[in-house]
Amino acid sequence: xxxxxxxxxxxxxxxxxxxxxxxxxxxVKPALATExxxxxxxxxxDLMDNAPLRRGxxxxxxxxxxxxxxxxxxxxxxxxxxxxxxxxxxxLLPQVLRRFSQTAAEVCEGQQWDMNFEQExxxxxxxxxxxxxxxxxxxxxxxxxxxxxLAGAPAADAEHLRQFGTDIGLAFQLRDDLLDVYxxxxxxxxxxxxxxxxxxxxxxLLTAQAQGGPIQQATLGHYLGQPVTDAEAKIQAVxxxxxxLQIRPQTEALINQYFEAGxxxxxxxxxxxxxxxxxxxxxxxxxxxxx
Amino acid sequence: xxxxxxxxxxxxxxxxxxxxxxxxxxxVKPALATExxxxxxxxxxDLMDNAPLRRGxxxxxxxxxxxxxxxxxxxxxxxxxxxxxxxxxxxLLPQVLRRFSQTAAEVCEGQQWDMNFEQExxxxxxxxxxxxxxxxxxxxxxxxxxxxxLAGAPAADAEHLRQFGTDIGLAFQLRDDLLDVYxxxxxxxxxxxxxxxxxxxxxxLLTAQAQGGPIQQATLGHYLGQPVTDAEAKIQAVxxxxxxLQIRPQTEALINQYFEAGxxxxxxxxxxxxxxxxxxxxxxxxxxxxx
Numbered sequence: 001x002x003x004x005x006x007x008x009x010x011x012x013x014x015x016x017x018x019x020x021x022x023x024x025x026x027x028v029k030p031a032l033a034t035e036x037x038x039x040x041x042x043x044x045x046d047l048m049d050n051a052p053l054r055r056g057x058x059x060x061x062x063x064x065x066x067x068x069x070x071x072x073x074x075x076x077x078x079x080x081x082x083x084x085x086x087x088x089x090x091x092l093l094p095q096v097l098r099r100f101s102q103t104a105a106e107v108c109e110g111q112q113w114d115m116n117f118e119q120e121x122x123x124x125x126x127x128x129x130x131x132x133x134x135x136x137x138x139x140x141x142x143x144x145x146x147x148x149x150l151a152g153a154p155a156a157d158a159e160h161l162r163q164f165g166t167d168i169g170l171a172f173q174l175r176d177d178l179l180d181v182y183x184x185x186x187x188x189x190x191x192x193x194x195x196x197x198x199x200x201x202x203x204x205l206l207t208a209q210a211q212g213g214p215i216q217q218a219t220l221g222h223y224l225g226q227p228v229t230d231a232e233a234k235i236q237a238v239x240x241x242x243x244x245l246q247i248r249p250q251t252e253a254l255i256n257q258y259f260e261a262g263x264x265x266x267x268x269x270x271x272x273x274x275x276x277x278x279x280x281x282x283x284x285x286x287x288x289x290x291x
Numbered sequence: 292x293x294x295x296x297x298x299x300x301x302x303x304x305x306x307x308x309x310x311x312x313x314x315x316x317x318x319v320k321p322a323l324a325t326e327x328x329x330x331x332x333x334x335x336x337d338l339m340d341n342a343p344l345r346r347g348x349x350x351x352x353x354x355x356x357x358x359x360x361x362x363x364x365x366x367x368x369x370x371x372x373x374x375x376x377x378x379x380x381x382x383l384l385p386q387v388l389r390r391f392s393q394t395a396a397e398v399c400e401g402q403q404w405d406m407n408f409e410q411e412x413x414x415x416x417x418x419x420x421x422x423x424x425x426x427x428x429x430x431x432x433x434x435x436x437x438x439x440x441l442a443g444a445p446a447a448d449a450e451h452l453r454q455f456g457t458d459i460g461l462a463f464q465l466r467d468d469l470l471d472v473y474x475x476x477x478x479x480x481x482x483x484x485x486x487x488x489x490x491x492x493x494x495x496l497l498t499a500q501a502q503g504g505p506i507q508q509a510t511l512g513h514y515l516g517q518p519v520t521d522a523e524a525k526i527q528a529v530x531x532x533x534x535x536l537q538i539r540p541q542t543e544a545l546i547n548q549y550f551e552a553g554x555x556x557x558x559x560x561x562x563x564x565x566x567x568x569x570x571x572x573x574x575x576x577x578x579x580x581x582x
Contacts, residue, residue: 070339075395078396082389085388093385094381094384105366105369
């Protein structure tokens with residue numbers, strides 16, 4: 001965890017709380033629970049995905065072994081709970097633990113769907129959106145809700161913040177799918193085309209499979225599930241299908257829909273607009289990375 | 292979990308509570324947390340140990356796959372927390388969650404030591420006893436303590452019960468080591484000699500390695516770390532070394548020491564002796580299986 005990362009989730013908790021209070025001190029430790037939990041999921045997910053690197057360093061199972069990744073992940077989940085029950089006021093604790101546990105189970109369920117999808121011949125776009133909502137978006141929603149609840153926000157406001165976070169999370173993940181295909185290699189930080197090479201069932205691929213005609217289906221079928229002999233040729237060919245089908249503007253339209261839906265929830269939070277400026281700007285930053 | 296098992300841990304919680312109250316209804320759901328937690332550790336441990344069977348059925352990773360074992364285990368840990376915070380009175384919740392989390396981290400640490408020991412040339416008897424205390428005994432102690440705390444027991448009594456459970460747990464695990472070598476195949480339920488065939492660093496083997504003379508060391512060295520060509524010959528030879536070194540009576544003596552130490556803690560719990568009869572009888576049952 002010392003390697004950093006964006007620390008987006010605790011930031012969301014603090015910004016969610018800052019809508020309702022200027023005293024963020026009591027929120028810091030509970031906010032860390034979201035980051036420890038997120039890192040627990042990364043340790044276990046990297047093992048399941050057999051990923052060699054995380055944040056430019058060997059993953060836990062690579063540096064040590066699979067058992068160490070399983071057990072240290074398990075203990076990180078315990079530590080996330082500890083950060084909550086040691087630092088959340090008793091009156092709020094049952095509610096916070098209930099929502100945290102629900103979110104935690106959903107994140108695991110999302111990862112299970114993601115793993116299952118690898119084995120399945122067909123995945124619908126609705127299934128895919130459900131999966132990324134569980135795997136990625138609900139934790140961003142919970143992080144914001146946590147900040148609101150700890151800052152004494154009315155229940156309706158906490159709920160709007162949760163939905164804001166979930167919608168932004170969906171937009172964020174779709175943006176990630178898009179950047180993987182159309183991103184700038186200099187700024188993306190991962191190999192552009194990595195999802196295409198791995199036959200990853202992203203929103204872009206599933207949409208192309210749903211909308212493509214016989215020739216486009218044949219092109220996708222020629223490359224999917226086959227050993228990669230020429231990586232650049234595969235990336236070029238799949239991207240050409242995406243271009244023909246206008247997958248990029250379709251994806252951008254869906255990203256914008258989630259983004260706008262999220263902003264509507266943020267607008268409905270009953271605090272002055274000026275207090276929401278930091279959150280709105282963070283959401284924009286998350287979604288305005290250059291494609 | 293539907294396959295059963297002994298359900299020892301929730302039984303301990305109920306018997307621990309029954310010392311102090313006749314109204315065990317409110318203890319049932321929290322008691323289940325210890326069983327769900329225990330089964331979470333079995334799912335992850337079986338994966339790490341590459342075990343094919345549990346309770347006569349294929350293990351989760353065999354029946355499904357490794358990812359399913361990791362993720363369903365993760366969710367079982369979440370569910371164990373849920374059973375506590377949904378059903379433990381708010382005034383007791385921070386204390387219960389703190390002790391549960393500490394125990395959970397210790398159990399994971401014990402499993403990590405157990406895995407590490409497989410790779411290590413030498414393990415001391417003190418290290419081994421520390422490992423089984425963490426991996427097995429502390430959860431039995433927590434299960435008893437939980438029952439006492441929920442039943443409104445004084446802190447000193449809850450602590451004596453915890454130590455009673457931990458000592459009985461140590462005795463129980465050592466008895467398991469003993470049964471693996473000297474048990475009756477008809478009643479043991481596992482293959483007698485399984486630990487010997489697997490070169491498992493049990494109390495018996497570590498004691499033999501610590502006490503054996505050159506010839507006994509040579510016999511052990513001849514079989515340990517080598518492919519098993521004749522299983523019965525290996526079991527016979529290692530058991531002969533144990534017999535020469537009187538490992539069995541030494542192990543029985545240590546079991547009795549832990550058992551007696553545990554009973555002293557039970558005696559010091561400030562309730563009438565008649566109320567303790569069920570717990571004392573359960574401890575005897577756990578330790579009086581035929582060898």
